[in-house]
Amino acid sequence: MSLSQSVENILKAIYDLQLGDQWVSTSALADRLGQKPASVTNMIQRLARAKASLVDYTPYRGARLNPTGVKVALEIIRHHRLIELYLAQTLGVPWDRVHDEAERLEHVISEDLEDRMAAALADPRLDPHGSPIPTKDGQIAAVVGVPLSEAPMRATVRVTEVRDEDANLLRYLGAMGLYPGAEFTVTGREPFGGSLHIRFNDQDLHLGEEALPHIRVAVQT
Amino acid sequence: MSLSQSVENILKAIYDLQLGDQWVSTSALADRLGQKPASVTNMIQRLARAKASLVDYTPYRGARLNPTGVKVALEIIRHHRLIELYLAQTLGVPWDRVHDEAERLEHVISEDLEDRMAAALADPRLDPHGSPIPTKDGQIAAVVGVPLSEAPMRATVRVTEVRDEDANLLRYLGAMGLYPGAEFTVTGREPFGGSLHIRFNDQDLHLGEEALPHIRVAVQT
DNA sequence: TAAAAGATTTAGGTGAGACTAAAACAGTGC
DNA sequence: GCACTGTTTTAGTCTCACCTAAATCTTTTA
Structure with missing residues (x-):
C-alpha cells in the first residue's frame, strides 16, 4: 500500500487544515497545495472512491480524514x-x-x-x-501554548512553536536568536492591525501582524 | 533545468551501459530499467528532440550521452x-x-x-x-582493478570494487567481511563455468560464476 | 424570497510515463 | 541475394496529475 507523493501531500494538507471532525473545503486545500480547486476535487474524488479509502468526501461540503487516513497522515x-x-x-x-x-x-x-x-x-x-x-x-x-496574538500585554512569554512554512519569518527570528525556548516580554500592540512590540535579549523588536498566528507562546506565571 | 526522476534514471542507465562512444540499445536500457523497449524508445525520442538535448539518438542504433548528458549523469x-x-x-x-x-x-x-x-x-x-x-x-x-574472473590462479588480490546492485551478493560478502580493501588468494577455478575458490581470512570460500563480473580486484605484486 | 455572488463540480483537454500489438527494419544463413 | 529471425519502432491505449471554461449548487443580501 504505497501512495504517490501527490496523495501523501493531499493527506497531509487535509490533516493540517482539519479542525476536529469538520470538513475541509476543496478551495482551502487548493490554496494550501498551490493547485486549482477543480484539480483537488478530482483527486479527492478518486481518493474517496478507492477501495482502501482514507478520506470521507461529501460534495459541496469538502473532505476529511477517517481514522486510517489520520494514521497515514501522521x-x-x-x-x-x-x-x-x-x-x-x-x-x-x-x-x-x-x-x-x-x-x-x-x-x-x-x-x-x-x-x-x-x-x-x-x-x-x-x-x-x-x-x-x-x-x-x-x-x-x-499543541502547547497559544498564538502570540492572544498573549496579554506586558506578559513574559516563552516561545513554544513557530510554524515552519514561512522561511522569511524563520530567517528573521533566527537572526535574533528567537528560537523555541526563548523568553521575551510583550511591550506594546498597535491599536489597529495588531502588530506587536516585544523586548527580547535587551533588544526591542517589532513583529508584523501576519507573523503572529505563526508563533505560539506559553505565558509565564 | 530540473529533470524528472524518470529522465534522471534513464541518463544514469545510459551512462552505466555506454562503452566509450558506442551506442546503447533501447532493449539494453529497457532491461536495466525494468521497462519495455517500446517505452524506452518513446522516452529517448522525447529526450532527444528536447531543446537542451542531453542524448544523441539514431533509430535502430540506440542512444548515447553527449558531453552535457555525461555531466548531468555524473x-x-x-x-x-x-x-x-x-x-x-x-x-x-x-x-x-x-x-x-x-x-x-x-x-x-x-x-x-x-x-x-x-x-x-x-x-x-x-x-x-x-x-x-x-x-x-x-x-x-x-576504474581500478580487473574483474575477478580475470585474476590469475594462485594470485593474491585485493578487492577494489563490488558492484552495488546485487544485494544478495553484498550480504554474502559482507557476512564474510569481504569488503573493498580485503585481500584473498585465488585457490582454484572450476573447469567449466568458471566459478572460483578463494582463501580469505583462513576460510575457503566459493564464488559462483555470476558473482565474478561484479567483483573487481587488484592483483598484488 | 428571489436574484446575485461566490464556491464547487463537471466536462473536456494536456503531457508524462508507462503498456500491448502490429509493422518495419537489420543481420544472418543458406 | 533472399528469406528468416530477432530487434526496434510505430500506433494506439491507459492512468495520473494537473489545467481551463462552463455549469451547478450554496449562501448571502436586498
Whole structure:
C-alpha cells in the first residue's frame, strides 16, 4: 500500500487544515497545495472512491480524514519532522531551510531509515520549530501554548512553536536568536492591525501582524 | 533545468551501459530499467528532440550521452554514491541496503545538502562498494582493478570494487567481511563455468560464476 | 424570497510515463 | 541475394496529475 507523493501531500494538507471532525473545503486545500480547486476535487474524488479509502468526501461540503487516513497522515508528518530535526542537528541545515528539504525527502525514506534517524536523535519529541513529532504508533502530543496574538500585554512569554512554512519569518527570528525556548516580554500592540512590540535579549523588536498566528507562546506565571 | 526522476534514471542507465562512444540499445536500457523497449524508445525520442538535448539518438542504433548528458549523469551518480557512503558511515545502514535507499534519495536532495554530506565525510573519493564518487565539477576517477574472473590462479588480490546492485551478493560478502580493501588468494577455478575458490581470512570460500563480473580486484605484486 | 455572488463540480483537454500489438527494419544463413 | 529471425519502432491505449471554461449548487443580501 504505497501512495504517490501527490496523495501523501493531499493527506497531509487535509490533516493540517482539519479542525476536529469538520470538513475541509476543496478551495482551502487548493490554496494550501498551490493547485486549482477543480484539480483537488478530482483527486479527492478518486481518493474517496478507492477501495482502501482514507478520506470521507461529501460534495459541496469538502473532505476529511477517517481514522486510517489520520494514521497515514501522521506517519508522513513523522517523517517530515524527524527529517527536519535530523538535518538541523546533524548536518547543520539552518531552520529556515529544513522544511523545503523535508518536503521532498519525507516521501522517499524507508521505515528503516526513519528508525535509524530517530535512534540517532534519541527518539525526539519536537522538531526544530517546536512542533511535536508523532510517535511510530501514531500518537501526537497536544499543541502547547497559544498564538502570540492572544498573549496579554506586558506578559513574559516563552516561545513554544513557530510554524515552519514561512522561511522569511524563520530567517528573521533566527537572526535574533528567537528560537523555541526563548523568553521575551510583550511591550506594546498597535491599536489597529495588531502588530506587536516585544523586548527580547535587551533588544526591542517589532513583529508584523501576519507573523503572529505563526508563533505560539506559553505565558509565564 | 530540473529533470524528472524518470529522465534522471534513464541518463544514469545510459551512462552505466555506454562503452566509450558506442551506442546503447533501447532493449539494453529497457532491461536495466525494468521497462519495455517500446517505452524506452518513446522516452529517448522525447529526450532527444528536447531543446537542451542531453542524448544523441539514431533509430535502430540506440542512444548515447553527449558531453552535457555525461555531466548531468555524473551529478546524479555523485548524489547516489555520496548518499550511499553517508548512510553507511553515519547511520550504519548495511552496505547491501544503501543502494535501494540512495536510488530514491538521489533525485530529491538539494545541492546544499550534497555539499553538507560531502563536507561531513571530508570529501570522500569512494563509496562503500569501492566505486569512485565523481567530483562536484564532473570528474570521475578511472576504474581500478580487473574483474575477478580475470585474476590469475594462485594470485593474491585485493578487492577494489563490488558492484552495488546485487544485494544478495553484498550480504554474502559482507557476512564474510569481504569488503573493498580485503585481500584473498585465488585457490582454484572450476573447469567449466568458471566459478572460483578463494582463501580469505583462513576460510575457503566459493564464488559462483555470476558473482565474478561484479567483483573487481587488484592483483598484488 | 428571489436574484446575485461566490464556491464547487463537471466536462473536456494536456503531457508524462508507462503498456500491448502490429509493422518495419537489420543481420544472418543458406 | 533472399528469406528468416530477432530487434526496434510505430500506433494506439491507459492512468495520473494537473489545467481551463462552463455549469451547478450554496449562501448571502436586498
